[in-house]
Every structure is written in C-alpha cells, then in structure tokens.
Amino acid sequence: MVLADADFMIHGVFKYTLFGQELYITTTHVAMFIVTILILIVMICAHHKMKHAEQIPGTFQNIIEMYVQTIDNMVATIMGRNARRFVNYICTVFMFILFCNLSGLLGLRPPTADYGVTLPLGLITFALVQGCGIAKNKGKHFTNLAKPVPLLLPINVIGEIAVPLSLSLRLFGNIMSGTVMMGLIYGLLPIFFKLGIPSVLHIYFDIFSGAIQTYVFCMLTMVYINDKIADE
C-alpha cells in the first residue's frame, strides 16, 4: 500500500478476556471517555455559574444561555405543545453528538465514526418513537400499520424499522467519510505541510459537517416523535 501511514481505522488499545471471549478497549472507548469527561467538566462549570447568575451576563454565562435558548426554540417550533416533555432528551443528545463530532479537532478519532456508537443512538430514538406511539394511541398504534389497506402492512413495518437504520447510517457515514478523507490527506502530505493545509479541511469536515449532522439527527428525532404524538 502506498499510503502506509494513512491511519483512520479503529484500533484496540487494551485486550482483556471476558467469558472466554477476547475483547478490546478500542480507540472509540478512549475517545468517548475523554468526551464524556469534557462534557462533565463543562456542565459542572455551567451549573456552578448559573447558581450565581449575574444580572449582566459574562461570556460563559452568555454562551450557556444562548445554547439553552437555541435548543428550546428549535424544539418548540417542531413540537409545539409537547416541547417541554422532550427538550431535556434532545438537549442531551445534541450535546453528546456535537462534542463527539468536534473531538476530531483534538486529534481523537471521533466516536461517532464507529457504527457501534451511532446504532444505539438510533435505537434509542426508535424505542422513544414506538413508546410514544403506544402511550398515545394504545392498541391503535399497531392497527394503524395496516392502514389505509391491509396490503400495505409489510411496507409500513419496513418503514418503521428503517428509521433507526437510516438515522444511524446517516450520522456514521458523514463522520466516517470525513475521518477517511482526513486520514488519507494526512497520509498523503509530506510532514512539512501537515501543519497548515489540513486545518481548512478540519473546519469543513469536523466543524461544519459535524454541526450540521448533529442538527439533522436531533431534527429528525423530533420529527419522527412528533409524527406519533401530534393531535390529528
């Protein structure tokens, strides 16, 4: 292989055995651990700051208030009356995915470029959507699958199952393509150019693409949930 030092795959860091299976602590775990610690630190600082909130907000307080307000508005425009029930979940998911996508800037391999991270995120959304549907429509939630004609039942079932798959594959594919492209370019450039040129690509692949995909994931989650719980 020409690009011998092109490196963008998941590596095992630490090997251990559990119930006779060989398992690995991979770079994904490490990156996710660091991201979680980062989010914790930021949130503890934010909590401390908001306890002693000032009348005239400083920089940090401004950022926190802006973040909360933006998410509040976003959820309110899509969900309307039901916004208060879901704003906490959306806020959490938004924060987690955003920090995961931006972790490429710290030189980590983004955890969301691992299908094992995005599929659970999609499955949580799936469980939430189905749970909301059952809570709202009771037994009608299942009979609605055979509407308008019973012939469409298999297509409707496939349509429901495709939700977590397409959600997780979209997030995974976007971040993974960015990671692959960055890895190839880092392998391609001679060491002297590695300092300046990739920064432009980091802005596009990590910041722009990462933020857009975070927004899209939360947006679609809300749209799917709203489909089930909206009053006809």
Next chain:
Amino acid sequence: MLIESKALVLACSAIGAGLAMIAGLGPGIGQGIAAGHAAAAVGRNPGAKSDITSTMLLGQAVAETTGLYGFAVAIILLFANPLIGKL
C-alpha cells in the same frame, strides 16, 4: 501468468468499491436542486430566511442518505471484505 484467486477477488472488490461511489451522483443533483429552490424562495421572501434554511438542510440531509449507503458498501468492500472469507 496465472492470477491467484485471492488477488482476483481483491481487485474486483476495489473496482466494485469505485463503482459503488457512483451513488454519489444522485444526492449531488438532489442537493443542488434543493439549494437552488431554497435560494429562489429566499429571493421571493427574504423574511423567512431562517425557516427556509432549516427546511433545506433537513431535506438535503435526507437526500444524502442514499449516497451514504453507497459509501457504506464501498467501505465494507475495502476494509471488511466479506468475499475473501468465501474462498
């Protein structure tokens, strides 16, 4: 000269990965159309710019999915080839 069967599978997988990425054509056209219409809509009604932008981004992200399926196939063919195991 004889070609090893594994080498043949690897070569065909590389070609297949390249062909799979032709799937990128469709989303490109679709996203372009969406962006063009969004630009026209902003021109007609500049007040609704933020609404139009968020709707456009959502639509583009959904249109992108088919391209990403092609990308997933290409990645699987290159790095987690299932065909080698069948030899």
